[in-house]
Amino acid sequence: MLNKKTMKDIDVKGKRVFVRVDFNVPMADGVITDETRIRAAIPTIEYLVEQGAKVILASHLGRPKGEVKEDMRLTAVGVRLAELMAKPVTKLDESIGQVVEEAVANMQNGDMILLENVRFHAGEEKNDPALAEQFAKLADVYVNDAFGAAHRAHASTEGIAKHIPAVSGFLMQKELDVLGKALSNPERPFTAIIGGAKVKDKIGVIESLLEKVDHLIIGGGLSFTFIKAQGYDIGKSLLEEDKIDLAKSFIEKAKAKGVQLHMPVDAVVANEFSKDAETQIVGVDAIPGDWMGLDIGPKTAANYAEVIKDSKLIIWNGPMGVFEMDKFASGTKTVADAMATTTGYTVIGGGDSAAAVEKFEVADKMDHISTGGGASLELMEGKELPGIVALNDK
Ligand SMILES: Nc1ncnc2c1ncn2[C@@H]1O[C@H](COP(=O)(O)OP(=O)(O)OP(=O)(O)O)[C@@H](O)[C@H]1O
Numbered sequence: 001m002l003n004k005k006t007m008k009d010i011d012v013k014g015k016r017v018f019v020r021v022d023f024n025v026p027m028a029d030g031v032i033t034d035e036t037r038i039r040a041a042i043p044t045i046e047y048l049v050e051q052g053a054k055v056i057l058a059s060h061l062g063r064p065k066g067e068v069k070e071d072m073r074l075t076a077v078g079v080r081l082a083e084l085m086a087k088p089v090t091k092l093d094e095s096i097g098q099v100v101e102e103a104v105a106n107m108q109n110g111d112m113i114l115l116e117n118v119r120f121h122a123g124e125e126k127n128d129p130a131l132a133e134q135f136a137k138l139a140d141v142y143v144n145d146a147f148g149a150a151h152r153a154h155a156s157t158e159g160i161a162k163h164i165p166a167v168s169g170f171l172m173q174k175e176l177d178v179l180g181k182a183l184s185n186p187e188r189p190f191t192a193i194i195g196g197a198k199v200k201d202k203i204g205v206i207e208s209l210l211e212k213v214d215h216l217i218i219g220g221g222l223s224f225t226f227i228k229a230q231g232y233d234i235g236k237s238l239l240e241e242d243k244i245d246l247a248k249s250f251i252e253k254a255k256a257k258g259v260q261l262h263m264p265v266d267a268v269v270a271n272e273f274s275k276d277a278e279t280q281i282v283g284v285d286a287i288p289g290d291w292m293g294l295d296i297g298p299k300t301a302a303n304y305a306e307v308i309k310d311s312k313l314i315i316w317n318g319p320m321g322v323f324e325m326d327k328f329a330s331g332t333k334t335v336a337d338a339m340a341t342t343t344g345y346t347v348i349g350g351g352d353s354a355a356a357v358e359k360f361e362v363a364d365k366m367d368h369i370s371t372g373g374g375a376s377l378e379l380m381e382g383k384e385l386p387g388i389v390a391l392n393d394k
């Protein structure tokens with residue numbers, strides 16, 4: 001997409017290569033619960049090992065806010081990576097300093113080191129030039145393969161690229177190719193599905209997609225602000241009062257642009273926010289005053305499935321309801337199944353939608369599941385991602 005150098009444009013043989021990956025994987029009690037992001041980085045790591053590079057891997061995990069947090073160490077990730085690579089990975093307890101420098105000095109070609117969570121240093125998120133320099137001095141070359149963190153201008157994603165030759169890895173390239181092509185030269189009909197909790201988080205992406213898509217499907221918590229904007233009562237459903245006018249303006253803009261805007265016609269409502277709540281299915285014009293909408297209804301889901309079936313390209317970001325609870329999972333499941341069976345090209349914009357297709361066991365039916373939640377959203381909004389901008393031009 002962008003004219004940036006990749007690993008293939010430079011010689012990495014025998015070089016010390018600092019590879020920023022996004023190993024920010026979900027963990028529960030020290031156990032990795034989803035290793036997608038580790039697997040996604042393997043092609044880059046394998047290539048570098050095969051080329052005889054000295055591979056120094058760096059990542060963040062969680063948000064430790066500049067302090068050492070025992071439960072945010074990358075130790076378990078190192079163990080899993082070694083298994084997946086079927087080769088030893090030396091996991092260090094630091095990401096800079098003497099111990100790291102000595103370990104790097106002792107590396108043989110093809111060796112792998114995994115540094116400790118870079119966010120244990122406050123300078124990482126502050127993009128502290130001194131920290132970036134410390135990272136840079138460990139290596140001859142910088143490879144950024146952390147698409148999921150490309151929207152962050154941090155010392156290991158942006159600052160370091162100012163000091164040593166900086167290129168993209170294979171995952172970064174793939175993400176940019178798929179999302180970039182979809183957005184710049186989409187096959188039509190092009191449909192975007194936007195769900196999730198809040199309008200606030202999706203303003204930019206809705207605005208940008210209205211310029212590009214043929215169909216825009218709205219679901220999830222944010223759809224209730226749109227339903228309200230159409231003049232219906234939404235009971236105790238999620239409402240962003242200050243975004244009603246914005247929702248109205250989106251409805252108008254869609255009309256003006258000839259974009260077909262699809263909004264819920266029915267909803268699954270509950271008497272409380274609980275997995276054991278009482279539920280009923282109602283039209284959006286009949287939501288009872290003290291109930292809340294927690295999923296799109298079956299008519300809506302069937303409408304959405306029909307649009308997905310007839311589309312050539314579909315991008316999905318954000319669940320249709322509270323899919324974590326069985327009673328409110330049906331809308332998201334119907335959309336996931338429609339994505340799995342359409343002949344169109346399907347792209348999942350990371351985060352909760354990726355978790356949803358995993359949960360409904362259709363992940364392998366998707367054409368592309370982005371490893372970036374926030375990053376893919378920002379890319380779809382048309383924003384420049386600092387981790388990419390910082391790389392060397394071709
Ligand atoms: N009708 C609803 N009422 C309340 N919460 C809802 C509703 N529909 C969906 N949600 C919740 O919204 C959450 C997901 O929204 P959120 O905006 O955080 O994620 P997302 O859009 O997938 O973003 P990302 O991809 O960055 O994770 C889910 O946890 C889901 O339970």
Ligand SMILES: O=C(O)[C@H](O)COP(=O)(O)O
Binds near residue numbers: 024148375
């Ligand atoms: O999980 C993500 O979206 C990335 O790893 C970035 O994490 P962050 O939102 O904590 O910067």
